Amino acid sequence: MKWMDKLASAPLAKGAAQCMRCICYLIMAFFILCLALSCMGRQSFTLHTGGDVYDGAIYAETDHEAQFRMFTVGTKDDVHVWTNSEGVVDPRTQAGLCLIHALQIVPLILAYWMLSRVFSNVHSGRIFVQDNARYLLYYGLLQCLVCLVVPWLKMLLCTLINQLSTSRMTLSTGHGLLEALIPGIACVVAAYIIHYGIYLQDEVDHTL
Secondary structure (H helix, E strand, O other): HHHHHHHHHHHHHHHHHHHHHHHHHHHHHHHHHHHHHHOOOOOOEEEEOOOOOEEOOOOOOOOOOOOOOOOOOOOOOOEEEEOOOOOOOOOHHHHHHHHHHHHHHHHHHHHHHHHHHHHHHHHHOOOOOOHHHHHHHHHHHHHHHHHOOHHHHHHHHHHHHHHHHOEEEEOOOOOOOOHHHHHHHHHHHHHHHHHHHHHHHHHHHHHH
């Protein structure tokens, strides 16, 4: 049990929490950068133009045969875009790609901000507090939202954009749902455990 006491010691836990808080900030910064690149037309997709197919093409390029592209962003979604009769991608399709990417990224930015608050409280020695239960609950619910609701919103938005645009795109989404869904549910359960622990402590304090 001594090795468990060492691993679960307060200084080590607080140091780890500080490190994880910084990692959460880095992840949020990376997501914001990805969102900016998507808005700049640097989101990759499979482009169909006439009889040619280009993997990893981006909107902000003229030579789709380029072998080396810097500062591009991709997703786990399988996105295919067909040019219009003029051989170009409609700007409304590009706007749709940005919105679809934002549907995935924005909830994750909020989720990791919530998680960073938990690590900040743990580093400060505030562990069994309602704030941590609330932040963990929000983090878990946002992760579940990304897994269960966002894919349907993406498909709906893709259909809407195709109705408004002269070019066309298709979207295959929902890959790796369990990778985020299970941790999301685990955080919801952890939030309940913390909340219930605080409730029991309050009952004991009032009884005494």
